[in-house]
Amino acid sequence: MNQDDLANIAVQTKQEESRYDHVIKVCVAAGCLSANSDQVKTQLESEVKQRGLESCCKVKGVGCMGLCAAGPLVAGEGNEKMFQNVTPADASAILDSIVDNKPAPENVVIDSHLDFFTGQKKIVLENSGEIDPERVEDYIAADGYEALFHCITKLKPLGVVEQVTKSGLRGRGGAGFPTGLKWTTVYKAGTGQKYVICNADEGDPGAFMDRSVLESDPHRVLEGMAIAGYAVGANKGFIYCRAEYPLAVKRLRTAIRQAESHGLLGNNIGETHFDFKIEIRLGAGAFVCGEETALIASIEGGRGTPRPRPPFPAQSGLWDCPTLINNVETFANIPPIIRRGGEWYSTIGTEKSKGTKVFALAGRVVNTGLIEVPMGITLREIIFKLGGGIPEGRRFKAVQSGGPSGGCVPEQYLDIPVDYDSLASVGSIMGSGGMIVMDETSCMVDVAKFFMDFCMSESCGKCVPCRVGTTQMHNILERISEGRATQNDLEQLKELTGMVKAASLCGLGQTAPNPTLTTLRYFMDEYKAHIEEGRCPAGICHPVKDKEEAEVGA
Amino acid sequence: MSTAPGVEICTLIIENRECGGRSDQTILDVAEEYGIFIPTLCRLPGLSSIGACRMCLVEVKGSNKLLPACVTKVQEGMEVTVNSERLEAYRRTTLELLFSERNHICSVCVTNGHCDLQSLAQKLGVNHITMPYLHPHVEVDASHPRFIADHNRCILCTRCIRVCAEIEGAHTWDLMGRGTKARVITDLNRPWGESESCTGCGKCVQVCPTGALSEKGQAAGEMMKRRQFLPYLSMMREVGK
Amino acid sequence: MLTNAKVVSPPSDDKRWKIIDGTMRRHGHQPHSLIEVLHTMQETFGFLTDDGLRYVATSLRVPYSKVYGVATFYHFFTMKPPGKHTCVVCTGTACHIKGANTLLAAVQEESGLKAGETTRDGSLSLLTARCVGSCGLAPAAVFDGQVAGKITTDSIKRRVRDFLGNETDAEILSVGEHQ
């Protein structure tokens, strides 16, 4: 296939779709599927058939529309009409509404002009909820693979790297390392065998951005990886994906197969000399494999334990070859950056954090789901405008970003802009995009304990501070939550947080104390209530009153 | 001094002393050449270094992270601090964490007096463990005819695994599980005595820094009386009849 | 070390070993395909067996101890046969905030199972997951591979009751540490 063939597919696909007066989109990403959206789709299809509307009305499975909590979601008339909590029984009414413009039952209608939808800026998610993730033609019709073809036919590898550098894109996996710099390092690392790895081991509990991108728009990631391969001089890519995401894996496999058969992956892509193949490797339930050296060890078939850096994977990674590792969302940003130029991308966001960020908004907030917002938006806007605030008239307490590596941000900082540096300044991190909202029913000691428990059981055990330190910190938090702790324990907890942060081998240990540190910093009163009064203000923990007795198990 | 291609001679400062080294040497290598002590536990010269125990962490000027001296290569103009209040505190805490993790009862350990963990604790002034002991229930494997594996004393330094894979070439040992539940195992987690790959060379026993791997017959309770060496005793008994 | 490629025959004449052979062949019996092969074995048999690990180790020329080390490092792998039905309660952050613990308690109340246990008759296993990525639907659970969202204590008890069938006093078979 060459550029003309690609353009032909795009035109054809668009023409086909424009033959229909109505396109009804049904979300078939994992969230809505778990609420039986596949049955809704089938019912809509048979209803269309029954009414003899096949020629003017198309029912199409699409990726995530964002508002997962209200699934299954259905949209029509270019998203002017949206429906929530749809059951197969609603199919008829929805057709009435879309085709005959009759009012649909109130309980299924959502206002498509909600802040949740209009407050977003979609780059990564531009195709999510629009295209059929299982058809490469749909992706091509949405300018898919145009960027790749532009690179391999018009740009030199260094030119591609320059665009990425110019865009100001920073790694979306959490740490925010400048992507252009990483690409440059691998580009410069000799002329031998190199690899590109896509980190899709989204282990952060409370995050599902990557899953959604893979399920809704898998080709975008493949295209991003292929562009990266061209830019840094690699001919082989691996996607390291969680085995817990079977649908994402299935759609990726389909996408790779389609791309290969269309000559978009494989040898002589676009009739040039550029070869690029992609293989999927399944993770197996180890959070630490999100760390790049551990991920490499896992792809090499071993225990996913990290090793000290340097050397960095960009110099010596998979099988000791220079390796570029970026996460799903980072790769998903690449095609639009190439299509529209690094300059364009750098106009979005803040001075040091460019572009948009996808967040998985969950917890005690009205609209839970997936959002993409420009960097620099405030936490308050995200939670109270897009998120619709706290349900049941409760009070906001904190928002947790960055998962087990991040922190809890209290109300007083709700007006800080969401960017890498501002979040770091209040003790949290941008992270991969999990954003969990907590209200007064959440106990901050319990939350700290929850994350420490996570880190303790996910610690690979290689280095001492993380292996034993997280266990000791967890035990102290447990004693606090049970009302058995002393002031001494609190002091020791503080000391251990500093030590584990500074002395651990990899990012897991180095960031494991963050949730504890931020809750100690902003919610000391809750710790004190547990320790001094044997009381849990949120009523989650059940501390014992008689510390004397409990202290020694007498 | 002749060097391999790409290797440069560099000068650096370790603990306020000007030192010279090759760029393929680690900070630890150079420090040792100059007689500067940096504590280590998981490292053993001759085996690959893994930077896991974190005892040899040092401060390098210009780096905001602490770096393990055993795997960090020297660079021209480096300024390395080996001993600072912070580093010493972290090392003591690391030792305390290790002591708290398993059941290290020095007084009845076969390696009492010859143990790296014990002597480092003394050297660095760890005279009590400030955090609660975890008291895990772990096994002793005495199935091998000549050796014993006492997991109560294991600090997961993986020296045994490395010497077995890298030097003996048997790869009998490896780690199972993760976190504090990790254990060194032989073959498919079978008793050591049943191992199909173990050559019985005993290298693992010799490199073990603690009493986790030992030769049989060393413990006080194992002092076998071999009275067959005294045949005249029974002769005397016959005579005395 | 098993340095020479050995021709080994599968542990039994179970036809399903051909599936594992297929995965190994597809990867050219490369040692680094170990995790992929373990995935296939677990998918095929439901869990990993000692015999199977031995077979894979020999076929891929990976030391026994390394194979066992890898199999136990990753929590997705299990070496115990799962129950006929599985109920996985998500304990990710969003689900935790929305009461995953009360769901676990409800299942225990209904079945007597704690996380990681299987009923003696093998009808049901209760597991926990670190996050199934359905945070928008929290609290979530996975029943026999199907994700379900916005679970309540009532709805989870109902599902568990269905799984248990007529077994009124399901006994507990194994205690383990699934994560």
Add this chain to the structure above:
Amino acid sequence: MTKAKTPKARVATVWLDGCSGCHMSLLDIDERLILLADKIDLVYSPLVDAKDFPENVDVAIVEGAVSNTEDLHKIKLIRKNSRVLVSLGDCAVTGNIPSMRTVFPLQSLLDRVYDENATINKKVPTKVVPKLLEQVHPLHEIVPVDVYVPGCPPSADTIFLAISELLEGRVPQLNEVTRFGA
């Protein structure tokens, strides 16, 4: 010199859960005991007759771990009544051999000893003997400790050095002379 006017230090030695080896080692300082006798008043000890732990003790030297409710009660009283608390020997400092039982659940231990292995009177004693704690604790897990003297037992020289330094009003530096298991 006003040496004669200096009041003697009130010293107590206590034996909790341990083998009394540390006390044996204390006696092993031999003739130096006479030197100490000039400077200290042994107000409480397994070696003297006092039944109750006195008040206003200058230095309390405690051997053994905290294993039962009586140890627990005693160590709290000792701490309350003493200016300086010395943790003497590995049992007091680390839990040592007494703590080896902590890896087993208490009830299984009691069953094993008083039921499975008992030939007569299969019953866990509840009278006269104090109740065992779930865990064995080193002293500092229960009360603040001022001086740690590890060793099993610490040598006579170590103990003499520790006491001498304390009597001189200094904090003994013992790392050179003793360690865990010494």
